[in-house]
Amino acid sequence: MTSHTRPIGVFDSGIGGLTVLKHLTKVMPDEHFIYLGDTARVPYGNRSADTVRTYAQECARFLAHHNVKMMVVACNTVSAVALDTIEHYLTTLGGTHNRTSVIGVIDPAARAAVSTSVSGRIGVIGTRATIASDAYAIAMRRISNGKELSIHSRACPLFVPLVEEGWTDTRATRLIAEEYLRPLIAQEIDTLVLGCTHYPVLTPLLNELMPNVALVDCGACTAVEAAHIVDAQQSEGLHRTNIDLYVTDITPAFGMLARQFLGMPVDDPVRVTLDPAHFETSL
Amino acid sequence: MTSHTRPIGVFDSGIGGLTVLKHLTKVMPDEHFIYLGDTARVPYGNRSADTVRTYAQECARFLAHHNVKMMVVACNTVSAVALDTIEHYLTTLGGTHNRTSVIGVIDPAARAAVSTSVSGRIGVIGTRATIASDAYAIAMRRISNGKELSIHSRACPLFVPLVEEGWTDTRATRLIAEEYLRPLIAQEIDTLVLGCTHYPVLTPLLNELMPNVALVDCGACTAVEAAHIVDAQQSEGLHRTNIDLYVTDITPAFGMLARQFLGMPVDDPVRVTLDPAHFETSL
Numbered sequence: 123m124t125s126h127t128r129p130i131g132v133f134d135s136g137i138g139g140l141t142v143l144k145h146l147t148k149v150m151p152d153e154h155f156i157y158l159g160d161t162a163r164v165p166y167g168n169r170s171a172d173t174v175r176t177y178a179q180e181c182a183r184f185l186a187h188h189n190v191k192m193m194v195v196a197c198n199t200v201s202a203v204a205l206d207t208i209e210h211y212l213t214t215l216g217g218t219h220n221r222t223s224v225i226g227v228i229d230p231a232a233r234a235a236v237s238t239s240v241s242g243r244i245g246v247i248g249t250r251a252t253i254a255s256d257a258y259a260i261a262m263r264r265i266s267n268g269k270e271l272s273i274h275s276r277a278c279p280l281f282v283p284l285v286e287e288g289w290t291d292t293r294a295t296r297l298i299a300e301e302y303l304r305p306l307i308a309q310e311i312d313t314l315v316l317g318c319t320h321y322p323v324l325t326p327l328l329n330e331l332m333p334n335v336a337l338v339d340c341g342a343c344t345a346v347e348a349a350h351i352v353d354a355q356q357s358e359g360l361h362r363t364n365i366d367l368y369v370t371d372i373t374p375a376f377g378m379l380a381r382q383f384l385g386m387p388v389d390d391p392v393r394v395t396l397d398p399a400h401f402e403t404s405l
Numbered sequence: 406m407t408s409h410t411r412p413i414g415v416f417d418s419g420i421g422g423l424t425v426l427k428h429l430t431k432v433m434p435d436e437h438f439i440y441l442g443d444t445a446r447v448p449y450g451n452r453s454a455d456t457v458r459t460y461a462q463e464c465a466r467f468l469a470h471h472n473v474k475m476m477v478v479a480c481n482t483v484s485a486v487a488l489d490t491i492e493h494y495l496t497t498l499g500g501t502h503n504r505t506s507v508i509g510v511i512d513p514a515a516r517a518a519v520s521t522s523v524s525g526r527i528g529v530i531g532t533r534a535t536i537a538s539d540a541y542a543i544a545m546r547r548i549s550n551g552k553e554l555s556i557h558s559r560a561c562p563l564f565v566p567l568v569e570e571g572w573t574d575t576r577a578t579r580l581i582a583e584e585y586l587r588p589l590i591a592q593e594i595d596t597l598v599l600g601c602t603h604y605p606v607l608t609p610l611l612n613e614l615m616p617n618v619a620l621v622d623c624g625a626c627t628a629v630e631a632a633h634i635v636d637a638q639q640s641e642g643l644h645r646t647n648i649d650l651y652v653t654d655i656t657p658a659f660g661m662l663a664r665q666f667l668g669m670p671v672d673d674p675v676r677v678t679l680d681p682a683h684f685e686t687s688l
Contacts, residue, residue, distance in 0.1 A: 162456050163446050168569075173445050173654045254657065283566040286451075294580040301577070371456045374537065 128218075129154040129366075130352065131190030133181045136164030137369070137376065138282070138319030139196030140383035142227065145345035146194060147365065150352060155365045156188050160396070162370035165282060167249025167318070171203040174251065178204035179211050180396040184368070186215055192223040194348055198248055198317050198340065201226030202257035223351050230347040231315050231340035232261035236269060238336050239313040245306040245335070246275040248317030253277040258315055274309045278302045278318075285320045286379065291327050299324070299331055311335060323382065367391035411501070412437040412649075413635065414473030416464040419447030420652070420659065421565070421602030422479030423666035425510065428628035429477060430648070433635060438648045439471050443679070445653035448565060450532025450601070454486040457534065461487035462494050463679040467651070469498055470681075475506040477631055481531055481600050481623065484509030485540035506634050513630040514598050514623035515544035519552060521619050522596040528589040528618070529558040531600030536560040541598055557592045561585045561601075568603045569662065574610050582607070582614055594618060606665065650674035 130153050132143050137159045146155065158181055160166075166174050178200045185193055193208065195201045200208075205226045212219045235244050235258075246258040259273040280298050289295050306314065315338045316322055322339045329337065369376070369391045380388045413436050415426050420442045429438065441464055443449075449457050461483045468476055476491065478484045483491075488509045495502045518527050518541075529541040542556040563581050572578050589597065598621045599605055605622045612620065652659070652674045663671045 162452065168656055168658070169445065169654050170656055250657070279570055280563070280566050280572075283563050287562055289563075292580075292584070294577045294584070297575075297577040297580065301575070371452050373451055373453055374533070375451070 127154075128189055128191035129156045130192045130194065130348070131156045131158070131185035131188060132194045132196050133158040133160070133185060133200075134196040134319060135159070135166035135177070135199065136161050137380055137383060140380055140388075141319050141322050141339075142194065142196035142341035142344060143365070144383070144385050145339075145341040146348060149345045149349040153352070156185060156190060157365060157367050158184055158394075159367075159369045159391070161373060161376070165249070166197060166199040167251050167282070168279065169199075169251060171251070171255070174199055175204040175207045179207055182208045182211055183398060184394065184396055186212065186219050186222065189218060190222060192225065192348065192352060194344065195224065195226040196319055196341070196344075198227055198319065199251045201228045202248075202252045202255040225344060225348050225351065227319075227340040227344045228257050228261050228317075229265070230343035231317065231338050232258055233265055234343040235313050235315045235338045236262050236266055236271070238338060239271075241310070241312045242270050243272045243309060243311045243313075244274070245309070245311035245314040246273065246317050247278045247281075247302065247306075247314065247321065248275075249282070250277045250279055252317050258317055272309070274306050274311060276302055276306055278321075281324060282318065282320045285323045286375065288378075290323055295324075296327065296331075299327055303328075303331055307332060313338060316340060319383075365389075368394045370394060370396060410437075411472055411474035412439045413475045413477065413631070414439045414441070414468035414471060415477040415479050416441040416443070416468060416483075417479040417602060418442070418449035418460070418482065419444050420663055420666060423663055423671075424602050424605050424622075425477065425479035425624035425627060426648070427666070427668050428622075428624040429631060432628045432632040436635070439468060439473060440648060440650050441467055441677075442650075442652045442674070444656060444659070448532070449480060449482040450534050450565070451562065452482075452534060454534070454538070457482055458487045458490045462490055465491045465494055466681060467677065467679055469495065469502050469505065472501060473505060475508065475631065475635060477627065478507065478509040479602055479624070479627075481510055481602065482534045484511045485531075485535045485538040508627060508631050508634065510623040510627045511540050511544050511600075512548075513626035514600070514621050515541055516548055516630075517626040518596050518598050518621045519545050519549055519554070521621060522554075524593070524595045525553050526555045526592060526594045526596075527557070528592070528594035528597040529556065529600050530561045530564075530585065530589075530597065530604065531558075532565070533560045533562055535600050541600055555592070557589050557594060559585055559589055561604075564607060565601065565603045568606045569658065571661075573606055578607075579610065579614075582610055586611075586614055590615060596621060599623060602666075648672075651677045653677060653679060
């Protein structure tokens, strides 16, 4: 399979990464995407870094088997703690996998936040694991180019279940959001990184509660950077966008949430196992 | 290993089952308990029945390897959809496993609810999977003994993350509980089954919102029935209570939540894998 026909792999702990896929399909409408959601083990956000690394490698192995030219790690938690694990794993495979780019959502969003912020006072919200990793703050300081930054982070573990319950603007959601955001508002941030794939669904509420704060959607930033990398690698053979959806568990709420996250109707996903015995023979 | 020295195995998708273990240790203080929490894959409550059955069998295999005389399935979701899977699995193992009793939390709680309710108007709250299975309603109708029942169920998926956030009595939690319970209150239930291991932690709030409704804690009912079964099997060789804690992932919040759920300080858990390659050779 040559580079221009190789698909782009996208993976996430669940289906939240479809908010990232939405932006990827917008900026690269002619690509073939393979999306893997590890819905049998979602969420990763409250697990130990060690377990997240194990799961991430299993997802990467699945996508490597599909000979993707790029892996987009849509999951903030995996991007925060396991990007190097995946890059190292691909080098051990050799062959075309040495030419597989890996991009996470942290660095693109960190770059966007640093360039968006005027005051340098930046907030980050995410899962417990993402916030505990401090990955956004580390990335922002690395690329700050001398700009003075004051970074304020807050784990918001209730946002994901609220979104999955469809409660994006109830009184309870508003109270919880106020509670989570209070310390960030007190710090007078002017930019907020939405460091979890589910959070863009809460954008209207967040805009209302923080009207003067710029929201950074990691999916949008990552899609733009991913498109640059793919452009650099390929200049021919474009074909119609298509998306193959794989999940490790098909749950009743899948269709409803997938439409909401992706912003368009989706085909039924294919359920797969990440056990290499079921696919690695043809690698 | 003879029957009276064989331990009692307790398993749950995570650490919520410690609320069941708490009651088990109260009624059987002289037993040796092995607790397994599948924290690497928690929660089971939003997964498909098929996936829950696979995970349940893997947990049962781990406990069978420890030669338990009884398996207490503390997880409502597993009890609802996979009890028969576990019973069947044990028969395939033969040997002492043929003498391993299996008890879930559904039947004991259903019996308690039917006998507690005066009006026969009973509410059930639980995870999406438990409620979708209709297991409580089916069990209550089976054992109703002609008593007329009107059963009203409601999935409350936000209760678990609220408890794990430690928000057991915030304004937001109260609003969410009011929203979830409104249809049950409107149905004038006199008894409510707390069909999830995390929910007993919300007892004070639930009592306040439904002052005339009897709450059925599945852990308490199950412990009483489990003690009867163990008594029947064993009449000698009692020894001091001890608890071995195993989890598939050690997460930062473990200690805090474990103390809250179990009602006493706990030792650090041992992290294990459920891959039989790591333990089944000695079976």
